[in-house]
Amino acid sequence: MSRAATSEVGSGFRTLLYKELLRFWKVSAQTVTAPVLTAVLYLLIFSHALQGRVEVYPGINYTAFLIPGLVMMSVLQNAFANSSSSLIQSKITGNLVFVLLPPISHIEFFGAYVIAAVVRGLAVGLGVLLVTLLFTVPPVVAPLWGLAFAVLGSGLMGAVGLFAGIWAEKFDHIAAFQNFFILPATFLSGVFYSIHSLPPTWQVISRFNPFFYMIDGFRYGFFGVSDVSPWVSLAVVGGSFVALSLAIVELLKRGYKLRH
Amino acid sequence: MKYAIEATAVQKRFGSLQALGGVDLAVEEGEFFGLLGPNGAGKTTLISIIAGLTRADAGRVKVMGYDVVGDYRLARRNLGVVPQELVFDPFFTVRETLRIQSGYFGLRDNGAWIDEVMESLGLADKADVNTRALSGGMKRRVLVAQALVHKPPVIVLDEPTAGVDVELRQTLWQFIARLNRDGHTIVLTTHYLEEAESLCNRIAMLKGGKVVALDKTANLLKRHAGAFLHLKVKGELPAALAQGAPREAGGGYRFQLASYDDVESVLAPVRAAGLHIEELQVLTPDLEDVFVQVMSGAPAQERT
Numbered sequence: 408m409s410r411a412a413t414s415e416v417g418s419g420f421r422t423l424l425y426k427e428l429l430r431f432w433k434v435s436a437q438t439v440t441a442p443v444l445t446a447v448l449y450l451l452i453f454s455h456a457l458q459g460r461v462e463v464y465p466g467i468n469y470t471a472f473l474i475p476g477l478v479m480m481s482v483l484q485n486a487f488a489n490s491s492s493s494l495i496q497s498k499i500t501g502n503l504v505f506v507l508l509p510p511i512s513h514i515e516f517f518g519a520y521v522i523a524a525v526v527r528g529l530a531v532g533l534g535v536l537l538v539t540l541l542f543t544v545p546p547v548v549a550p551l552w553g554l555a556f557a558v559l560g561s562g563l564m565g566a567v568g569l570f571a572g573i574w575a576e577k578f579d580h581i582a583a584f585q586n587f588f589i590l591p592a593t594f595l596s597g598v599f600y601s602i603h604s605l606p607p608t609w610q611v612i613s614r615f616n617p618f619f620y621m622i623d624g625f626r627y628g629f630f631g632v633s634d635v636s637p638w639v640s641l642a643v644v645g646g647s648f649v650a651l652s653l654a655i656v657e658l659l660k661r662g663y664k665l666r667h
Numbered sequence: 668m669k670y671a672i673e674a675t676a677v678q679k680r681f682g683s684l685q686a687l688g689g690v691d692l693a694v695e696e697g698e699f700f701g702l703l704g705p706n707g708a709g710k711t712t713l714i715s716i717i718a719g720l721t722r723a724d725a726g727r728v729k730v731m732g733y734d735v736v737g738d739y740r741l742a743r744r745n746l747g748v749v750p751q752e753l754v755f756d757p758f759f760t761v762r763e764t765l766r767i768q769s770g771y772f773g774l775r776d777n778g779a780w781i782d783e784v785m786e787s788l789g790l791a792d793k794a795d796v797n798t799r800a801l802s803g804g805m806k807r808r809v810l811v812a813q814a815l816v817h818k819p820p821v822i823v824l825d826e827p828t829a830g831v832d833v834e835l836r837q838t839l840w841q842f843i844a845r846l847n848r849d850g851h852t853i854v855l856t857t858h859y860l861e862e863a864e865s866l867c868n869r870i871a872m873l874k875g876g877k878v879v880a881l882d883k884t885a886n887l888l889k890r891h892a893g894a895f896l897h898l899k900v901k902g903e904l905p906a907a908l909a910q911g912a913p914r915e916a917g918g919g920y921r922f923q924l925a926s927y928d929d930v931e932s933v934l935a936p937v938r939a940a941g942l943h944i945e946e947l948q949v950l951t952p953d954l955e956d957v958f959v960q961v962m963s964g965a966p967a968q969e970r971t
Binding site: 418425509512 | 681718719720721722739740744746748751752754755756757758767769770771772773809813817898954
């Protein structure tokens with residue numbers, strides 16, 4: 408073996424991304440099929456209870472209204488779950504060291520985890536969409552808007568998951584993050600209703616919920632109707648993504664909780 | 668001169684614990700270097716700082732001339748670390764693990780070298796077994812293989828033989844010695860001092876986060892004050908002589924000698940008492956004796 412055969416400089420990014428994709432794909436029954444099933448159960452139950460009784464947007468039946476919200480909720484929750492669970496598992500089992508020892512840059516590290524989260528989010532979202540189409544077919548007025556929010560929203564939640572994974576020291580911390588932040592924020596974001604149906608105070612509070620903008624913007628892609636302008640939502644979601652990404656790359660650079 | 672590893676005034680504190688209190692250390696290229704010390708001496712902390720897994724509070728560390736913080740990509744490219752903890756990724760087989768590890772270093776087409784490493788470490792027949800299903804010893808081999816995928820010029824092994832059977836130890840040391848002959852610098856921590864004595868050309872001893880001894884192995888062995896005399900006689904030793912010499916399990920006594928001249932001061936009273944000597948042996952100190960002496964804080968002095 409020749410000494411110092413390491414002059415060829417390649418990047419570890421591709422492999423880290425591949426490993427992150429393989430990680431959830433190898434257990435896709437848990438990571439893709441299960442969340443699709445959950446979303447379909449929501450659709451069945453809520454549309455059974457509310458179909459014909461509620462009309463959120465004129466001319467759009469409640470089941471059709473529900474579909475984009477459920478798709479986006481699945482996208483966001485699974486993007487979060489992917490990066491957070493991958494990182495905390497590696498931390499707890501100690502095999503994160505395999506990623507910390509190689510010359511992978513902070514941005515590459517960030518990118519690989521977040522892109523894998525986006526792919527998982529979109530895979531689950533697409534699964535939910537395909538299955539719900541069996542029940543009703545919603546219109547798709549502005550698909551590019553929908554795609555933009557799906558990608559940006561899952562990127563944002565992948566970044567939030569990455570932050571949670573960096574910060575957490577045990578699985579309980581991730582569960583707490585999920586139960587006390589992600590779950591309430593998604594449920595109160597307008598997945599199941601339009602915020603215009605809420606009392607004024609709650610309407611105001613909802614506007615501080617980033618999930619609201621992600622769901623509302625995504626829904627605009629289907630119906631061309633939304634509670635706030637899609638440009639506003641795009642600015643909020645995009646701005647949050649950029650700000651959080653910069654903060655996380657800085658944390659990675661400082662070795663916060665990963666390199667003690 | 669470019670060192671394989673150069674640590675300058677490295678300090679690290681964890682809360683109230685001073686893990687490293689200003690460590691200076693330079694390992695030359697091609698050395699087989701031992702880092703010894705009791706548990707909690709700071710060996711793993713120092714290795715973690717070299718590997719970039721931990722940040723020093725003060726001081727700096729370079730690997731092959733590259734700063735481990737400022738030039739971390741080049742420093743890490745030149746370094747292979749076998750961590751002490753037996754960690755593995757349960758999602759992958761041995762070959763997948765090694766391919767992925769190669770990829771992390773930007774090496775895509777590394778199959779031939781992966782095969783060679785697996786062969787040398789006795790992993791070839793486990794190549795397609797999931798790492799989760801391997802025994803502890805086999806997992807240890809995978810960790811060693813992972814540290815070597817990118818052919819690092821500097822290889823650090825943190826207690827690679829802890830809880831490992833004789834066969835793996837021999838396989839491992841043969842392979843590591845070969846890498847050292849090929850020019851790789853090896854840094855080793857171990858609690859098996861006979862391993863360090865036979866393998867390492869130079870040794871640093873850490874205690875309480877400080878380097879308390881640093882020298883060529885041969886010099887360290889010479890530095891130990893004196894030797895030992897094992898003596899067993901028929902009947903009882905004169906009380907004055909037996910005093911201060913620990914009694915051994917077999918009924919003999921162990922005398923510490925400041926120098927070989929002291930042999931006479933033990934034998935003269937024995938002769939005077941007319942005792943018959945059953946066993947007599949002069950023992951030169953091994954690394955363990957040196958270690959105990961250094962750790963107990965006794966001044967190290969040249970043996971006369």
